[in-house]
Amino acid sequence: MDIDSASTPLFSCGLDLAGLAVSSDLLYYSWGAISELRTNPSRHVGSSSLSVEYREYRVRNYRIIAFIVSPVTEKYLLEGSDLVPSSDIPDFNFLCSKSNPEFSINRAAKALFDSVCGELSSLKYQVKEGAKSTPYIVTGHSLGGSIASLFMLWLLNALEPTTTRRPLCITFGAPLLGDTRFQQAIYQYSTWNSCFLHTAHRDVPFPSIFPAMDYRPFGTFLFLSGSGKACFEAPGSISDLLMRMKPEREIESYKAGIIAQLTSIGLLQNEDEARNSWVDKKIVKPEKAAITQKREMFDPARKLNDVKVNMAQLEWYKKMNENGGYAYYDSYKIKRLMRDHRVVEFKRILTDYWEKLVEEVEKKPQKEDVPLRKEWLYGGTNFRRMVEPLDIADYYKVKGRRDYWNGGRLNCYKKLEKWLKKAKKPDTSLNTRKQNIRSSMTEDSCFWAQVEEAMIACEAYNNGNEGNFERLVEFETYVFGLIE
Template identity: 95%
Template sequence: MDIDSASTPLFSCGLDLAGLAVSSDLLYYSWGAISELRTNPSRHVGSSSLSVEYREYRVRNYRIIAFIVSPVTEKYLLEGSDLVPSSDIPDFNFLCSKSNPEFSINRAAKALFDSVCGELSSLKYQVKEGAKSTPYIVTGHSLGGSIASLFMLWLLNALEPTTTRRPLCITFGAPLLGDTRFQQAIYQYSTWNSCFLHTAHRDVPFPSIFPAMDYRPFGTFLFLSGSGKACFEAPGSISDLLMRMKPERGGNQELQDIHYGSTIQSLRSNVVCKDVTELSRREIESYKAGIIAQLTSIGLLQNEDEARNSWVDKKIVKPEKAAITQKREMFDPARKLNDVKVNMAQLEWYKKMNENGGYAYYDSYKIKRLMRDHRVVEFKRILTDYWEKLVEEVEKKPQKEDVPLRKEWLYGGTNFRRMVEPLDIADYYKVKGRRDYWNGGRLNCYKKLEKWLKKAKKPDTSLNTRKQNIRSSMTEDSCFWAQVEEAMIACEAYNNGNEGNFERLVEFETYVFGLIERYAVSPEIFLPDSTYMKWWKKYEGILTRRSARQPGLHNSKLVPFMKNSRYQEYKVGKYDPSEDDE
């Protein structure tokens, strides 16, 4: 099977997903909590024209937080359908990012949320603690669903994903909440969009009441009617279906309530799906057949001729296929982690083989004397592509903290940087005349991974532990070999008469010994043919000539370390820097 055909969805699972949602207890219990709150309201919070009520319920193993808003007319909603920019919504600045710096949400929903924001702050803290052991559902009806969605986003931003159970937000007949950029802001978090299930009844105009050109859906939509159910995820197809389901009605009457409870109960008790066996065999075996079954189930298609209408392909099938393909192609670092581990293991083997042969892997790769030096190029490419993509995706997302990578990814990225960046440095300086790798050749992913590691403030490993692990260690400064190359260039310049480079050489000498004292440099640098040892021979010659002219002027810790071959002790973890101070 070729890649293209393998990535094309063959079947639509929307009908099965809709059936699963309806038959589960979650919808039923969520609507039950809303009904209980409407029947026994405990308080009113909000303006004189609208009031917000919410309450937390415990139902079996769940905790359900329900929101409702006093009934309003369609005319009232339309009058308040304008959008508020994110600059006026400081509580949701966490959704802004470099790639999506602003968005807008419905003014009425924003005002209602603001009216209870103070009280919801304490509720958010309670849920944050409770979600460590108990699954939460946040639910709401009509505008209460809008408040529930905003609270859910607020909550998701506060939760620690590694220690808490991610809540689920279920809304019933809620109007669309924000514009395209708001939708994109939510999509920046790969898991957040899947936390929202919006239920829309065919006879309820709420979800489609605002202008389609200004508002866009997010999350998954469950469409219900008296005869069936359907489930869609693509924003384009959802928008089109909402408009097609919009009932004709007057604008100033109070919006009638649809009792979702009886509809859900009816659909739970009866598997209702209109017969689609009249469709051609070809369509039955296609992805489109699943879409047609869903549209037929909720009464939007009546016969085969209508099913073949171009709007089904253009407005529903195509967007839904695209949404599935996009989800499959979405960069998932966890899914590709095994490939990363395999290629890192290959590089570790490559490093060890070169050390056994008397070469630093940096130098072997630079001159490419053996076949394995050429094969390693592919391992390097795969790893670099992975981490470049990961850093790029992380930077696109809103940043809640100074260190946007979880600990395990940050340390994995550090190992990658220390192992692979020397190979990039080798490629860079292999071209004659190149200088200043940091500004001329360093990839952004290396810069970001190093910056994030520094901000993470990882505790230093003890010196004894470093000594014990020195044989398998990597040089901590991934730009070490660039420093060596620049020092080599400085030696050549000095020997050509530019003695001003001596200060640069002294700085490098101090830098190297600082690494040695902390056991922060790999012992491979002391292999006889390494670029570092070549530098030392050049530098030793410079020091000898300067000493002949001006004896005793140069005081150095590195010089006796190198001249007395103390690096042989360093290689096996026996060198003690404190002995040099005695």
């Protein structure tokens, strides 16, 4: 045994490192860049990307490159936490070695990085030259932090070995990026591992989103809470700490609060009595159930923002299909991709909300012709025009079905359309030559039902049933009415 090393005392410098990180203003500058990009988006959006935005800032003596991902895309992509092998990630083959020939990273992070990879190539070259004289910080929030980490690795591989000003990557609430082998690949380069600082807040335990899978941390983790801060570097310790940040611990805190209240009014005398099952069974569980029920009571105003998020999910889905050359109606009807199946849940949430809202409105005394406030009326109109085509697709997917209007149309669609017509004032501008044809078609949320009925009539006519010719003429008149 080495006597000198054995006699050298060990000290944990995590508090000192954490204090240094916070007091250096680097976190402040980095978060400021992210906040600016969130507040003023579209300053630099990857032309090939629907979701990733990045921008370079100059702050004091630093250059900061910030990455963000739209919240809607983020929520959608994080529903899947599967890994993609290094064989599908040729840009990161430099991390492979004889002792560690393969690794895996999160599929969502890889897809987002690929969407801007071409444009980031030129940025990588600029940073490579600029880093010779200027310190760089690469930062990002949530999945934007994952992209920042991938860009940082890409950049570190491109830098000259003699570069003394290595960039620093600072992430905020970024999910774990890769598996054990990915972690080991980075640890092969000790100087690279020290270039990553990941922050995790006690009240926002986002990085622990994939605890059950083979995800492992790398770099240094800065843990923050309202009461303090601390730094850790050992992957095993970090994994355990992330698991301990899970929200289930709030249950014990809630129970402790109940016990404190019972003790204060003299209904509990000691800790042994507090541990008695009657406290859980008769007090804690019913109180928790009452609070949960109160939160879940139908409140249109409180839930409207949640509805907007799900509508944005559908907007994103529609845009993805259009960029791929498909109508979202056709894609949903045949369900060729995983995202077509995921949309079913967004559709269900939205339909449940508007059905309950219309039902509640109809129960109340009708003082006006239009019982909905403008905000809900136009929100309902957007819902009807976006979601009803999907209901139509489901209806006509069953062979032999006809007459969607009387056989399948929900009451909420009928009422929302009726209320909109009553609220709408005649607007001659809608009939001008500048009217957008696509808008005309989608303004009628039953457009696809008209198309389906025309296709059925056309097939019947081709099979010799001439009685359907009149229906085809009606459809032709309907379409010309949209584009006149």
